[in-house]
Amino acid sequence: MRINGNTIFIPGASSGIGLALALRLHHAGNQVVIGGRRTELLADIAAQHPGIDTVRIDTTDAASIAAAAHEVIAKHPELNVLVAMAGIMRMEDWTTPGSFLENAEATVTTNLLGPIRLISALIEHLLGQPDATIVTVSSGLAFAPLRVTPTYNATKAAIHQLSETLRLQFAGTSVSVVELVPPSVQTELMPGHQDDPLALPLDEYIDETMSILESQPDATEVQVERVKFLRYGEARGDQAQVIAALNGFAAHVRS
Template sequence: MTPNKKILITGATSGIGLALASRLHALGHGVIITGRRKALLDAATKAHPGMIGLQNDISDPAAIAALAVTLAKDHPDLSMVLHNAGIMKPERLGADATGLSISEETITTNLLGPIRLTHALMPLLLAQPKAAIVTVSSGLAFVPLAATPTYSATKAAIHSWTQALRWQLRDTGISVHELAPPAVQTDLMPGHATSPHAMPLGDFIDEVMAMLTADPVPEEILVERVGFLRRAEAEDRHAQTFQSLNANYRSLD
Protein backbone atom coordinates (compact mmCIF):
# COMPACT_ATOMS: atom_id res chain seq x y z
CA MET A 1 0.00 0.00 0.00
CA THR A 2 1.36 3.40 -0.96
CA PRO A 3 1.66 6.03 1.79
CA ASN A 4 -0.84 8.80 2.48
CA LYS A 5 -3.90 7.20 0.94
CA LYS A 6 -7.38 8.52 1.64
CA ILE A 7 -9.31 5.49 2.91
CA LEU A 8 -13.02 4.93 3.58
CA ILE A 9 -13.91 2.15 6.02
CA THR A 10 -17.58 1.36 6.48
CA GLY A 11 -18.99 0.04 9.74
CA ALA A 12 -15.88 1.12 11.62
CA THR A 13 -17.19 2.17 15.02
CA SER A 14 -16.11 -1.07 16.68
CA GLY A 15 -14.46 -4.43 16.14
CA ILE A 16 -12.39 -5.17 13.05
CA GLY A 17 -13.36 -1.92 11.31
CA LEU A 18 -12.28 0.36 14.12
CA ALA A 19 -9.11 -1.64 14.77
CA LEU A 20 -8.05 -1.38 11.12
CA ALA A 21 -8.99 2.31 11.03
CA SER A 22 -6.81 2.95 14.08
CA ARG A 23 -3.81 1.16 12.61
CA LEU A 24 -4.11 2.81 9.20
CA HIS A 25 -4.59 6.22 10.80
CA ALA A 26 -1.44 5.68 12.87
CA LEU A 27 0.50 5.01 9.66
CA GLY A 28 -0.43 8.47 8.36
CA HIS A 29 -3.28 7.58 6.03
CA GLY A 30 -6.33 9.82 5.85
CA VAL A 31 -9.06 7.64 7.32
CA ILE A 32 -12.81 8.21 7.01
CA ILE A 33 -15.07 5.93 9.01
CA THR A 34 -18.80 5.42 8.75
CA GLY A 35 -21.43 3.97 11.05
CA ARG A 36 -25.05 4.42 12.05
CA ARG A 37 -24.47 5.59 15.63
CA LYS A 38 -23.16 9.14 15.93
CA ALA A 39 -22.03 8.71 19.53
CA LEU A 40 -19.67 5.90 18.54
CA LEU A 41 -18.37 7.87 15.57
CA ASP A 42 -17.68 10.85 17.81
CA ALA A 43 -15.88 8.66 20.34
CA ALA A 44 -13.69 7.12 17.65
CA THR A 45 -12.72 10.41 16.03
CA LYS A 46 -12.07 12.02 19.43
CA ALA A 47 -9.69 9.18 20.29
CA HIS A 48 -7.93 9.56 16.92
CA PRO A 49 -7.51 13.26 16.09
CA GLY A 50 -7.66 13.81 12.36
CA MET A 51 -9.84 10.79 11.66
CA ILE A 52 -13.14 11.73 10.01
CA GLY A 53 -16.50 10.21 10.94
CA LEU A 54 -19.52 10.29 8.65
CA GLN A 55 -22.86 8.96 9.88
CA ASN A 56 -24.30 6.55 7.33
CA ASP A 57 -26.61 3.56 7.08
CA ILE A 58 -25.26 1.06 4.55
CA SER A 59 -28.71 -0.54 4.27
CA ASP A 60 -30.26 2.69 2.95
CA PRO A 61 -29.78 3.35 -0.80
CA ALA A 62 -30.48 7.07 -0.40
CA ALA A 63 -27.90 7.34 2.37
CA ILE A 64 -25.32 5.60 0.18
CA ALA A 65 -26.00 8.00 -2.69
CA ALA A 66 -25.69 10.98 -0.34
CA LEU A 67 -22.42 9.62 1.06
CA ALA A 68 -20.96 9.33 -2.44
CA VAL A 69 -21.87 12.95 -3.17
CA THR A 70 -20.24 14.10 0.08
CA LEU A 71 -17.07 12.14 -0.61
CA ALA A 72 -16.77 13.44 -4.18
CA LYS A 73 -17.17 17.00 -2.91
CA ASP A 74 -15.06 16.93 0.25
CA HIS A 75 -12.64 14.07 -0.43
CA PRO A 76 -11.94 13.95 -4.17
CA ASP A 77 -8.66 12.15 -3.44
CA LEU A 78 -10.39 9.08 -1.99
CA SER A 79 -8.46 6.11 -3.32
CA MET A 80 -9.50 3.13 -1.21
CA VAL A 81 -12.74 1.73 0.18
CA LEU A 82 -12.87 -1.10 2.69
CA HIS A 83 -16.36 -2.63 2.81
CA ASN A 84 -16.43 -3.69 6.46
CA ALA A 85 -20.04 -2.97 7.48
CA GLY A 86 -22.04 -6.12 8.11
CA ILE A 87 -24.37 -7.95 10.45
CA MET A 88 -24.49 -11.57 11.61
CA LYS A 89 -27.68 -12.92 13.15
CA PRO A 90 -28.71 -16.50 13.84
CA GLU A 91 -31.77 -17.87 12.07
CA ARG A 92 -34.00 -20.91 12.37
CA LEU A 93 -35.89 -22.43 9.47
CA GLY A 94 -38.64 -24.99 9.75
CA ALA A 95 -41.42 -25.33 12.33
CA ASP A 96 -39.93 -22.87 14.85
CA ALA A 97 -38.68 -20.38 12.29
CA THR A 98 -37.31 -16.92 12.95
CA GLY A 99 -38.71 -14.08 10.86
CA LEU A 100 -37.91 -13.53 7.21
CA SER A 101 -36.88 -10.00 8.16
CA ILE A 102 -33.52 -11.27 9.45
CA SER A 103 -32.70 -12.78 6.05
CA GLU A 104 -33.75 -9.65 4.20
CA GLU A 105 -31.85 -7.33 6.53
CA THR A 106 -28.72 -9.46 6.20
CA ILE A 107 -28.83 -9.46 2.41
CA THR A 108 -29.49 -5.72 2.28
CA THR A 109 -26.60 -4.90 4.61
CA ASN A 110 -23.98 -7.50 3.72
CA LEU A 111 -24.49 -7.84 -0.02
CA LEU A 112 -26.49 -4.97 -1.47
CA GLY A 113 -24.64 -2.43 0.69
CA PRO A 114 -21.16 -3.08 -0.75
CA ILE A 115 -22.54 -3.45 -4.27
CA ARG A 116 -24.46 -0.17 -4.09
CA LEU A 117 -21.58 1.72 -2.54
CA THR A 118 -19.09 0.41 -5.10
CA HIS A 119 -21.35 1.54 -7.93
CA ALA A 120 -21.73 4.96 -6.31
CA LEU A 121 -17.98 5.42 -5.76
CA MET A 122 -16.75 4.01 -9.07
CA PRO A 123 -16.41 7.39 -10.86
CA LEU A 124 -14.37 8.75 -7.95
CA LEU A 125 -12.11 5.70 -7.76
CA LEU A 126 -11.56 5.59 -11.52
CA ALA A 127 -10.40 9.20 -11.38
CA GLN A 128 -7.42 8.26 -9.16
CA PRO A 129 -4.05 7.16 -10.59
CA LYS A 130 -4.31 4.09 -8.37
CA ALA A 131 -7.17 2.92 -6.19
CA ALA A 132 -8.23 -0.14 -4.25
CA ILE A 133 -11.44 -1.87 -3.24
CA VAL A 134 -11.33 -4.27 -0.30
CA THR A 135 -14.36 -6.42 0.39
CA VAL A 136 -14.82 -8.33 3.65
CA SER A 137 -16.19 -11.82 3.28
CA SER A 138 -15.63 -14.57 5.88
CA GLY A 139 -14.26 -18.05 6.32
CA LEU A 140 -17.95 -18.96 6.29
CA ALA A 141 -18.05 -18.01 2.61
CA PHE A 142 -16.29 -21.34 1.99
CA VAL A 143 -17.85 -23.55 4.67
CA PRO A 144 -21.24 -22.25 5.89
CA LEU A 145 -22.38 -22.10 9.49
CA ALA A 146 -25.85 -23.63 9.59
CA ALA A 147 -26.91 -21.35 12.44
CA THR A 148 -26.37 -18.29 10.24
CA PRO A 149 -27.43 -19.46 6.77
CA THR A 150 -28.12 -16.08 5.20
CA TYR A 151 -24.96 -14.53 6.63
CA SER A 152 -22.91 -17.39 5.21
CA ALA A 153 -24.67 -17.06 1.86
CA THR A 154 -24.04 -13.32 1.62
CA LYS A 155 -20.35 -13.87 2.30
CA ALA A 156 -20.15 -16.56 -0.37
CA ALA A 157 -21.81 -14.10 -2.74
CA ILE A 158 -19.33 -11.37 -1.80
CA HIS A 159 -16.47 -13.77 -2.57
CA SER A 160 -17.93 -14.51 -6.01
CA TRP A 161 -18.73 -10.86 -6.71
CA THR A 162 -15.21 -9.80 -5.70
CA GLN A 163 -13.64 -12.27 -8.13
CA ALA A 164 -15.79 -10.97 -10.97
CA LEU A 165 -15.15 -7.34 -10.06
CA ARG A 166 -11.38 -7.97 -9.97
CA TRP A 167 -11.53 -9.40 -13.48
CA GLN A 168 -13.63 -6.55 -14.85
CA LEU A 169 -11.29 -3.91 -13.38
CA ARG A 170 -8.04 -5.70 -14.26
CA ASP A 171 -7.04 -3.13 -16.91
CA THR A 172 -7.89 -0.09 -14.80
CA GLY A 173 -5.95 1.48 -11.97
CA ILE A 174 -8.22 -0.18 -9.38
CA SER A 175 -7.03 -3.28 -7.57
CA VAL A 176 -9.59 -5.50 -5.87
CA HIS A 177 -8.92 -7.50 -2.71
CA GLU A 178 -10.90 -9.77 -0.39
CA LEU A 179 -10.39 -9.96 3.36
CA ALA A 180 -11.85 -13.22 4.71
CA PRO A 181 -11.66 -13.33 8.52
CA PRO A 182 -12.09 -16.42 10.65
CA ALA A 183 -14.12 -16.10 13.85
CA VAL A 184 -12.59 -13.09 15.63
CA GLN A 185 -13.17 -11.88 19.19
CA THR A 186 -15.53 -8.97 18.47
CA ASP A 187 -19.15 -8.18 19.24
CA LEU A 188 -20.39 -9.26 15.80
CA MET A 189 -22.41 -11.98 17.53
CA PRO A 190 -23.16 -12.48 21.22
CA GLY A 191 -20.40 -14.50 22.85
CA HIS A 192 -17.80 -13.94 20.12
CA ALA A 193 -15.85 -11.35 22.09
CA THR A 194 -14.96 -13.86 24.80
CA SER A 195 -15.07 -17.10 22.84
CA PRO A 196 -11.93 -19.23 23.20
CA HIS A 197 -12.66 -20.56 19.70
CA ALA A 198 -12.36 -17.08 18.13
CA MET A 199 -9.08 -15.41 17.20
CA PRO A 200 -7.98 -12.53 19.45
CA LEU A 201 -8.67 -9.25 17.66
CA GLY A 202 -5.16 -7.88 18.14
CA ASP A 203 -3.54 -10.99 16.65
CA PHE A 204 -5.89 -10.87 13.69
CA ILE A 205 -5.17 -7.21 12.99
CA ASP A 206 -1.41 -7.78 13.22
CA GLU A 207 -1.58 -10.42 10.48
CA VAL A 208 -3.93 -8.39 8.30
CA MET A 209 -1.83 -5.23 8.53
CA ALA A 210 1.27 -7.15 7.45
CA MET A 211 -0.59 -8.08 4.25
CA LEU A 212 -2.24 -4.68 3.73
CA THR A 213 1.15 -2.98 3.89
CA ALA A 214 2.87 -5.52 1.62
CA ASP A 215 3.86 -4.72 -1.94
CA PRO A 216 1.85 -5.98 -3.66
CA VAL A 217 -1.16 -6.48 -1.43
CA PRO A 218 -2.43 -10.04 -2.01
CA GLU A 219 -5.72 -10.51 -3.81
CA GLU A 220 -6.99 -12.58 -0.90
CA ILE A 221 -6.04 -11.32 2.55
CA LEU A 222 -6.11 -14.50 4.59
CA VAL A 223 -4.69 -14.97 8.07
CA GLU A 224 -3.26 -18.41 8.78
CA ARG A 225 -6.19 -19.41 10.96
CA VAL A 226 -8.79 -19.08 8.20
CA GLY A 227 -6.94 -21.46 5.89
CA PHE A 228 -8.75 -24.44 7.43
CA LEU A 229 -12.00 -23.13 5.95
CA ARG A 230 -10.63 -21.51 2.79
CA ARG A 231 -8.87 -24.66 1.60
CA ALA A 232 -11.50 -27.19 2.71
CA GLU A 233 -12.91 -27.84 -0.75
CA ALA A 234 -9.54 -27.78 -2.52
CA GLU A 235 -8.22 -30.33 -0.02
CA ASP A 236 -11.29 -32.57 -0.48
CA ARG A 237 -12.50 -32.27 3.11
CA HIS A 238 -15.41 -29.87 2.74
CA ALA A 239 -18.05 -32.30 4.05
CA GLN A 240 -15.90 -33.25 7.03
CA THR A 241 -15.15 -29.61 7.81
CA PHE A 242 -18.82 -28.65 7.52
CA GLN A 243 -19.77 -31.43 9.91
CA SER A 244 -17.08 -30.46 12.41
CA LEU A 245 -17.87 -26.74 12.27
CA ASN A 246 -21.58 -27.19 12.80
CA ALA A 247 -21.31 -29.93 15.42
CA ASN A 248 -19.40 -27.44 17.56
CA TYR A 249 -22.10 -24.76 17.26
CA ARG A 250 -25.24 -25.95 19.01
CA SER A 251 -26.77 -22.77 20.42
CA LEU A 252 -29.89 -23.03 18.25
CA ASP A 253 -30.51 -26.76 18.66
Protein backbone atom coordinates in the same frame (compact mmCIF):
# COMPACT_ATOMS: atom_id res chain seq x y z
CA MET B 1 -2.72 -2.08 -2.11
CA ARG B 2 -0.02 0.11 -0.63
CA ILE B 3 -0.01 0.36 3.16
CA ASN B 4 0.20 4.15 3.51
CA GLY B 5 -0.39 7.40 1.68
CA ASN B 6 -4.03 6.58 0.91
CA THR B 7 -7.31 8.30 1.67
CA ILE B 8 -9.57 5.52 2.90
CA PHE B 9 -13.33 5.44 3.51
CA ILE B 10 -14.51 2.65 5.83
CA PRO B 11 -18.28 2.51 6.36
CA GLY B 12 -19.15 0.30 9.31
CA ALA B 13 -15.99 1.21 11.21
CA SER B 14 -17.49 2.34 14.51
CA SER B 15 -16.71 -1.00 16.20
CA GLY B 16 -15.19 -4.45 15.72
CA ILE B 17 -12.87 -5.28 12.84
CA GLY B 18 -13.80 -2.07 11.03
CA LEU B 19 -12.72 0.23 13.85
CA ALA B 20 -9.59 -1.77 14.67
CA LEU B 21 -8.52 -1.75 11.02
CA ALA B 22 -9.32 1.96 10.68
CA LEU B 23 -7.09 2.83 13.64
CA ARG B 24 -4.19 0.73 12.35
CA LEU B 25 -4.47 2.25 8.87
CA HIS B 26 -4.60 5.71 10.41
CA HIS B 27 -1.43 5.07 12.41
CA ALA B 28 0.25 3.62 9.30
CA GLY B 29 0.02 7.01 7.61
CA ASN B 30 -3.33 7.11 5.83
CA GLN B 31 -6.15 9.63 5.94
CA VAL B 32 -9.05 7.57 7.24
CA VAL B 33 -12.73 8.45 7.12
CA ILE B 34 -14.99 6.17 9.14
CA GLY B 35 -18.73 5.87 8.70
CA GLY B 36 -21.50 4.71 10.97
CA ARG B 37 -25.06 5.42 12.07
CA ARG B 38 -24.40 6.64 15.62
CA THR B 39 -23.13 10.20 15.40
CA GLU B 40 -22.27 10.40 19.11
CA LEU B 41 -20.02 7.35 18.81
CA LEU B 42 -18.38 8.77 15.69
CA ALA B 43 -17.72 12.02 17.55
CA ASP B 44 -16.09 10.14 20.43
CA ILE B 45 -13.83 8.20 18.06
CA ALA B 46 -12.78 11.40 16.26
CA ALA B 47 -12.03 13.11 19.58
CA GLN B 48 -9.91 10.20 20.79
CA HIS B 49 -8.02 9.87 17.49
CA PRO B 50 -7.23 13.29 16.02
CA GLY B 51 -6.93 13.21 12.25
CA ILE B 52 -9.63 10.61 11.69
CA ASP B 53 -12.66 12.07 9.92
CA THR B 54 -16.21 10.74 10.22
CA VAL B 55 -19.44 10.70 8.25
CA ARG B 56 -22.88 9.46 9.18
CA ILE B 57 -24.04 6.61 6.96
CA ASP B 58 -26.67 3.90 7.14
CA THR B 59 -25.51 1.17 4.79
CA THR B 60 -29.02 -0.31 4.66
CA ASP B 61 -30.36 2.92 3.11
CA ALA B 62 -29.56 3.71 -0.53
CA ALA B 63 -30.18 7.44 -0.07
CA SER B 64 -27.87 7.58 2.97
CA ILE B 65 -25.12 5.82 1.02
CA ALA B 66 -25.43 8.27 -1.87
CA ALA B 67 -25.37 11.28 0.47
CA ALA B 68 -22.37 9.99 2.43
CA ALA B 69 -20.44 9.22 -0.76
CA HIS B 70 -21.07 12.76 -2.01
CA GLU B 71 -19.93 14.23 1.32
CA VAL B 72 -16.74 12.15 1.51
CA ILE B 73 -15.73 12.99 -2.07
CA ALA B 74 -16.40 16.69 -1.50
CA LYS B 75 -14.27 16.78 1.67
CA HIS B 76 -11.62 14.34 0.47
CA PRO B 77 -11.30 14.51 -3.34
CA GLU B 78 -8.14 12.40 -3.12
CA LEU B 79 -10.19 9.41 -1.84
CA ASN B 80 -8.73 6.28 -3.41
CA VAL B 81 -9.71 3.34 -1.17
CA LEU B 82 -13.13 2.03 -0.19
CA VAL B 83 -13.35 -0.66 2.49
CA ALA B 84 -16.91 -2.02 2.39
CA MET B 85 -16.89 -3.27 5.98
CA ALA B 86 -20.45 -3.08 7.36
CA GLY B 87 -22.13 -6.41 8.07
CA ILE B 88 -24.52 -8.27 10.37
CA MET B 89 -24.72 -11.92 11.41
CA ARG B 90 -27.98 -13.40 12.67
CA MET B 91 -29.07 -16.92 13.52
CA GLU B 92 -31.96 -18.36 11.49
CA ASP B 93 -33.90 -21.61 11.67
CA TRP B 94 -35.43 -22.27 8.27
CA THR B 95 -37.22 -25.37 9.60
CA THR B 96 -39.53 -23.06 11.57
CA PRO B 97 -41.78 -21.30 9.05
CA GLY B 98 -42.24 -17.59 9.59
CA SER B 99 -39.27 -17.25 11.92
CA PHE B 100 -36.41 -16.34 9.62
CA LEU B 101 -37.51 -14.07 6.77
CA GLU B 102 -36.99 -10.75 8.54
CA ASN B 103 -33.46 -11.64 9.59
CA ALA B 104 -32.66 -13.07 6.16
CA GLU B 105 -33.83 -9.95 4.35
CA ALA B 106 -31.93 -7.65 6.74
CA THR B 107 -28.77 -9.69 6.22
CA VAL B 108 -29.00 -9.47 2.43
CA THR B 109 -29.67 -5.73 2.59
CA THR B 110 -26.69 -5.04 4.84
CA ASN B 111 -24.13 -7.60 3.71
CA LEU B 112 -24.76 -7.70 -0.03
CA LEU B 113 -26.80 -4.71 -1.18
CA GLY B 114 -24.76 -2.43 1.09
CA PRO B 115 -21.40 -3.14 -0.60
CA ILE B 116 -23.01 -3.12 -4.05
CA ARG B 117 -24.54 0.30 -3.42
CA LEU B 118 -21.31 1.65 -1.92
CA ILE B 119 -19.26 0.55 -4.92
CA SER B 120 -21.87 1.98 -7.28
CA ALA B 121 -21.81 5.33 -5.47
CA LEU B 122 -18.02 5.63 -5.55
CA ILE B 123 -16.80 3.78 -8.62
CA GLU B 124 -16.83 6.76 -10.99
CA HIS B 125 -14.63 8.68 -8.58
CA LEU B 126 -12.30 5.72 -7.94
CA LEU B 127 -11.82 5.09 -11.64
CA GLY B 128 -10.58 8.67 -11.92
CA GLN B 129 -7.80 8.10 -9.38
CA PRO B 130 -4.34 6.99 -10.55
CA ASP B 131 -4.22 4.16 -7.99
CA ALA B 132 -7.43 2.99 -6.29
CA THR B 133 -8.59 -0.05 -4.35
CA ILE B 134 -11.93 -1.57 -3.44
CA VAL B 135 -11.63 -3.75 -0.34
CA THR B 136 -14.45 -6.24 0.18
CA VAL B 137 -15.02 -8.34 3.29
CA SER B 138 -16.17 -11.92 2.93
CA SER B 139 -15.63 -14.66 5.54
CA GLY B 140 -14.33 -18.15 6.02
CA LEU B 141 -18.03 -19.05 6.09
CA ALA B 142 -18.19 -18.21 2.38
CA PHE B 143 -16.38 -21.53 1.88
CA ALA B 144 -17.72 -23.72 4.69
CA PRO B 145 -21.25 -23.18 6.07
CA LEU B 146 -22.15 -22.59 9.69
CA ARG B 147 -25.49 -24.33 10.21
CA VAL B 148 -27.16 -21.56 12.24
CA THR B 149 -26.40 -18.63 9.88
CA PRO B 150 -27.57 -19.65 6.39
CA THR B 151 -28.15 -16.18 4.93
CA TYR B 152 -24.90 -14.80 6.38
CA ASN B 153 -23.02 -17.68 4.74
CA ALA B 154 -24.79 -17.03 1.44
CA THR B 155 -24.09 -13.29 1.43
CA LYS B 156 -20.41 -13.84 2.15
CA ALA B 157 -20.17 -16.40 -0.65
CA ALA B 158 -21.78 -13.82 -2.91
CA ILE B 159 -19.25 -11.18 -1.81
CA HIS B 160 -16.43 -13.58 -2.70
CA GLN B 161 -17.79 -14.15 -6.19
CA LEU B 162 -18.53 -10.43 -6.61
CA SER B 163 -14.91 -9.68 -5.71
CA GLU B 164 -13.60 -12.27 -8.16
CA THR B 165 -15.78 -10.92 -10.97
CA LEU B 166 -15.07 -7.25 -10.34
CA ARG B 167 -11.37 -8.04 -10.41
CA LEU B 168 -11.90 -9.37 -13.94
CA GLN B 169 -13.92 -6.34 -14.99
CA PHE B 170 -11.47 -3.79 -13.57
CA ALA B 171 -8.41 -5.46 -15.09
CA GLY B 172 -6.52 -2.84 -17.04
CA THR B 173 -7.96 0.06 -15.02
CA SER B 174 -6.54 1.92 -12.04
CA VAL B 175 -8.86 0.05 -9.64
CA SER B 176 -7.77 -3.14 -7.88
CA VAL B 177 -9.99 -5.38 -5.76
CA VAL B 178 -8.77 -6.88 -2.47
CA GLU B 179 -10.88 -9.33 -0.46
CA LEU B 180 -10.45 -9.69 3.28
CA VAL B 181 -11.40 -13.22 4.37
CA PRO B 182 -11.68 -13.21 8.17
CA PRO B 183 -12.09 -16.33 10.27
CA SER B 184 -14.15 -16.19 13.44
CA VAL B 185 -12.81 -13.11 15.27
CA GLN B 186 -13.61 -11.95 18.81
CA THR B 187 -16.02 -9.08 18.10
CA GLU B 188 -19.62 -8.24 18.99
CA LEU B 189 -20.89 -9.47 15.62
CA MET B 190 -23.09 -11.89 17.56
CA PRO B 191 -23.99 -11.79 21.29
CA GLY B 192 -21.14 -13.13 23.40
CA HIS B 193 -18.86 -13.65 20.42
CA GLN B 194 -16.28 -11.23 21.78
CA ASP B 195 -15.57 -13.80 24.53
CA ASP B 196 -15.57 -16.91 22.34
CA PRO B 197 -12.37 -18.81 23.21
CA LEU B 198 -12.39 -20.49 19.77
CA ALA B 199 -12.41 -17.16 17.92
CA LEU B 200 -9.22 -15.32 17.00
CA PRO B 201 -8.51 -12.32 19.26
CA LEU B 202 -9.21 -9.09 17.41
CA ASP B 203 -5.71 -7.63 17.87
CA GLU B 204 -4.13 -10.82 16.51
CA TYR B 205 -6.35 -10.70 13.45
CA ILE B 206 -5.50 -7.07 12.75
CA ASP B 207 -1.77 -7.68 13.36
CA GLU B 208 -1.69 -10.49 10.81
CA THR B 209 -3.88 -8.63 8.32
CA MET B 210 -1.67 -5.53 8.41
CA SER B 211 1.43 -7.70 8.04
CA ILE B 212 -0.03 -9.34 4.92
CA LEU B 213 -1.03 -5.98 3.42
CA GLU B 214 2.46 -4.62 4.02
CA SER B 215 4.42 -7.66 2.84
CA GLN B 216 2.13 -8.63 -0.05
CA PRO B 217 0.94 -5.38 -1.69
CA ASP B 218 -0.34 -7.31 -4.71
CA ALA B 219 -2.43 -9.79 -2.66
CA THR B 220 -5.95 -10.27 -3.97
CA GLU B 221 -7.19 -12.21 -0.90
CA VAL B 222 -5.98 -11.42 2.61
CA GLN B 223 -6.08 -14.79 4.36
CA VAL B 224 -4.74 -15.11 7.88
CA GLU B 225 -3.54 -18.59 8.81
CA ARG B 226 -6.61 -19.38 10.93
CA VAL B 227 -9.01 -19.02 8.00
CA LYS B 228 -7.21 -21.45 5.68
CA PHE B 229 -8.82 -24.44 7.42
CA LEU B 230 -12.19 -23.21 6.12
CA ARG B 231 -10.97 -21.65 2.88
CA TYR B 232 -9.31 -24.72 1.40
CA GLY B 233 -11.34 -27.68 2.68
CA GLU B 234 -12.77 -28.41 -0.74
CA ALA B 235 -9.36 -28.14 -2.43
CA ARG B 236 -7.79 -30.45 0.17
CA GLY B 237 -10.63 -32.95 -0.20
CA ASP B 238 -11.67 -32.79 3.46
CA GLN B 239 -14.65 -30.42 3.15
CA ALA B 240 -17.05 -32.81 4.92
CA GLN B 241 -14.70 -33.00 7.90
CA VAL B 242 -14.27 -29.21 7.92
CA ILE B 243 -18.05 -28.67 8.00
CA ALA B 244 -18.47 -31.27 10.73
CA ALA B 245 -15.72 -29.72 12.84
CA LEU B 246 -17.01 -26.18 12.31
CA ASN B 247 -20.54 -27.08 13.34
CA GLY B 248 -19.39 -29.31 16.18
CA PHE B 249 -17.43 -26.40 17.63
CA ALA B 250 -20.44 -24.10 17.20
CA ALA B 251 -22.68 -26.54 19.06
CA HIS B 252 -20.11 -26.78 21.85
CA VAL B 253 -19.97 -22.99 22.23
CA ARG B 254 -23.79 -22.67 22.37
CA SER B 255 -24.23 -25.44 24.94
